[in-house]
Amino acid sequence: MTEAHYRSLAKAGSYRVFATSLVFAIAFLYTGTFDAAAKIGITAAVGKTLLYYVWERIWNNITWGRHSPN
Template sequence: MADSRYRSAVKAASYRVFATTLVFTIAFLYTGEFGSAAKIGVSAAVGKTVLYYLWERLWSTISWGRQAA
């Protein structure tokens, strides 16, 4: 059974919040600047969210490794 598009979008968004926090923290530790860290974090979040959603949709079309519930 494939995930719905809405489920894929929610998974992508929730993961991005988690991962962006990590990227922001690392960027802040390297730069020491809140503004630069925020720009890096937001840029990474937007790009990776789109890529993750597309990746999820691609995998939802592949039946390999799925088991019937």
């Protein structure tokens, strides 16, 4: 069974919202400024979203641990 591209994108996007919130909070604690924390959070979000999408597509081609429906 394969996963549609739109499903991988939805998973990546929803995960990124949660993860970016954490990155922003940590960056704000370290920098003390909203602007710097936002730049760090946005940069990390874009890069990690692309990376996560590629990772999902790679794993979609690996059959290890998958079972076909009976």
